[in-house]
Structures are given as structure tokens and as C-alpha cells.
Amino acid sequence: MAMNRSELVAAVAAKTENSQVAVNGVLDAVFEVFVDQISQGEKVSIPGWLAVERTDRAARTGRNPQTGEAIQIPAGHSVKLTAGSKLKAAVSKK
Structure with a gap:
């Protein structure tokens, strides 16, 4: 069984006691940094x-x-x- 994004956000929110909105924002930012760096060859x-x-x-x-x-x-x-x-x-x- 695969974990989807909303399940990942919910699990991280529960472990960190942060809101799902906050965790979702951080996850978006992490992927944006990945895209920016990798697209530049880093x-x-x-x-x-x-x-x-x-x-x-x-x-x-x-x-x-x-x-x-x-x-x-x-x-x-x-x-x-x-x-x-x-x-x-x-x-x-x-």
C-alpha cells in the first residue's frame, strides 16, 4: 500500500504537532528547492x-x-x- 501526499502531510503533522496547512507549506517549499537546484544541475x-x-x-x-x-x-x-x-x-x- 502506498502513502499519498495527504496521508504523508497528516502523518508529519501528527508527529510534529503542527497543522496540516503548515506541513503542506513546508513540503511545497522543499520540493520547490529541489526543482530549483536540480534544474540548475546541482x-x-x-x-x-x-x-x-x-x-x-x-x-x-x-x-x-x-x-x-x-x-x-x-x-x-x-x-x-x-x-x-x-x-x-x-x-x-x-
Whole structure:
């Protein structure tokens, strides 16, 4: 079962004894900072928990799955999320 955003906000609000509105505002701000930094090519790292960075993808040749025709896929960017040691340790305990 996956936790959605509203459930995450409610859980953090309960743990921190803050309002859901306040927690939602902080979560929005965190994601805005992630977007700003990663779009500029900067890595965002929370030691022990996670690291998020932009990666480059080279141009390449692909195939149209319906026709089998070769197509050119342009160079672009992607996002890489790496789990930190604390997150990995928490997962391995369960």
C-alpha cells in the first residue's frame, strides 16, 4: 500500500504537532528547492537519507515499436534518486 501526499502531510503533522496547512507549506517549499537546484544541475543531498541529481542522456537511435523504423532520440536530462545509508538500513531491517 502506498502513502499519498495527504496521508504523508497528516502523518508529519501528527508527529510534529503542527497543522496540516503548515506541513503542506513546508513540503511545497522543499520540493520547490529541489526543482530549483536540480534544474540548475546541482545535486541535493540529505546525508544518510537520500541524494537527488540531474543526469544527462546522450542522443541515441531507437526503434518505433509499431513499425520497427529507426528513430533518433535527442539528448536530454533525467533525475537520479539515490537512497542513503539510514534509509537502506531501515529497509533491510523489515
